[in-house]
Amino acid sequence: MNVDNWTTASTLLKLWVLFTFLFLVAPAIVIAIGSLANPDVHYVEFPPRSLSLAWFTRIPGEFGTAFLNSVYVATAASIISTVIGVLAAFGLVRGRFLGENFARSLLMSPLQVPHIVLGVVFLQFYLYVGSVTGVRLLGTYAGLIIAHVIFTFPYVVGTVAPVLERFDRALEEAAISLGASKLSTFRRVTVPIIAPGIFAGGLFAFIMSFGDVPVSVFIVHSGLNTLAVAIFQAIEFDYSPAILALSTLVVIFSTIVVIITQKVAGLEVLAKGGTRHAN
């Protein structure tokens, strides 16, 4: 059907699309506008009676720490996840071995588990480890990173494996037949082609880790909080326009991340991995 003309059907369809996208972006826009509220109004009103940037200066310091913690954990978790994920993707796509399907299902299984359950699993596990070996993992960076690696890993594999599957081995064979060594071929033919996929996988892992609440909420500690959990707690206990200002900054941060990905890797790679994440 021609959707670009202006018959009744296509006009209705365009309205539908408009509504859909407004629905999609409404929360972010509302938060952005709401964050420009009058500094004397201490509750959240929308639309704000006057505009000001004052609330951006009133974001409590602990959110800054939480932001840094989140960046640290997300970076560490996504790097680890990407490294073992790319290796695993190679092993699954190019290897033939007994139990291949089982391995694949096992490594992708965290996707089937609700994050709230994963959170509980890690809480119990860390308590157990703490009581049996004395090694403390609750309320530590290590504890957070490990848990985040587990649930971001399937996304890395899910993004990199399809890229590997689509990769044309003939390119490698051509390079080898022209005299290149295996290592050189890998470095100069394979890697540049799959690099966007790897980058997208790592980015995915970062975003998922950064925004996670249900897993992190069981592992954090008053001395060590993540940004997402801090905002979550603030919504319940300390709701003020400062939270909106903070959230606006996070939205800007996320937008920049997507734009960078678009430039570096193109967005189609992300579509393969899907925008499926847990909440």
Next chain:
Amino acid sequence: MTLRWPIMIVPAAVVFAFFFVVPFAIFISYGFYEARPYGRVGDEITLDNFIAFFSDRLYAAVTLRSLAISLKVMAITVLIAFPTAYFLVRTRSKVVRILIPLIFISSFISVVIRSLGWVIILQSGGPVNQVLQALSIIDAPMRFLNNEGGVVIGIVQFVLPLALLSFVGILQTIPQSYEEAARGLGARPFYVFLRVILPLSAPGVASVAIVIFSLTMSTFTTVVILGGGRVLTLPLLIYQEIIHNVNYPLASAISLLLVAGVFLVNVSFARVTRALTPGMPGVSR
């Protein structure tokens, strides 16, 4: 050469063995022990936790609520996303270049922040109520928050990017020439939709629907923020058993049932789809 690739899985396998399989095993086992006060756990194997779950009316209500919300989100999301995806696939205008990145940007914003946005939009003094009152559709502010309605809206917005992108992928596989052929044979647009597009996209749409269902059953953050603690779903129940009652065995039992239930739904659905999908001529099933 073929012997070397499998070794690449080893690092991931080791990490998973220690930090996923073992924790999960411990966790599943907790469900089979008795809960003692103050977070201690008993010594004998028992099915009490599971029995308690099935016999308590509250838990049945919570399960039904989870199911109801999941089905509503599934239906509404498919309804909204499908026509939009169709437009995105068939349009030749350049607007697609902004719309697709917009979908991604929306999905990368943390779920906490999106839910917060909905709180502002749906609150009593918020824009939705202001507009509805200005248009005289309602007299007093309608309560969208702290009830199922707000939760459903929040979750729909959350899964919408996934649905849109998946449907775009599915619809892209239907050649426009099919539609044009049907039109050329005299079919009206709606008939084309019903007899050409729908049947070809149905299996894909259905499996996306199941994914939406599964995701919604697992949703936690959105339900807490938009439900205000008044909307109890299974994930919240699990959270409460841990944080408020310190009842690890019961929390484990409920978690196990949730995971198993969602898994069963997925598996049965896959079986049903496979049985219903007509085989290709010449290919045996």
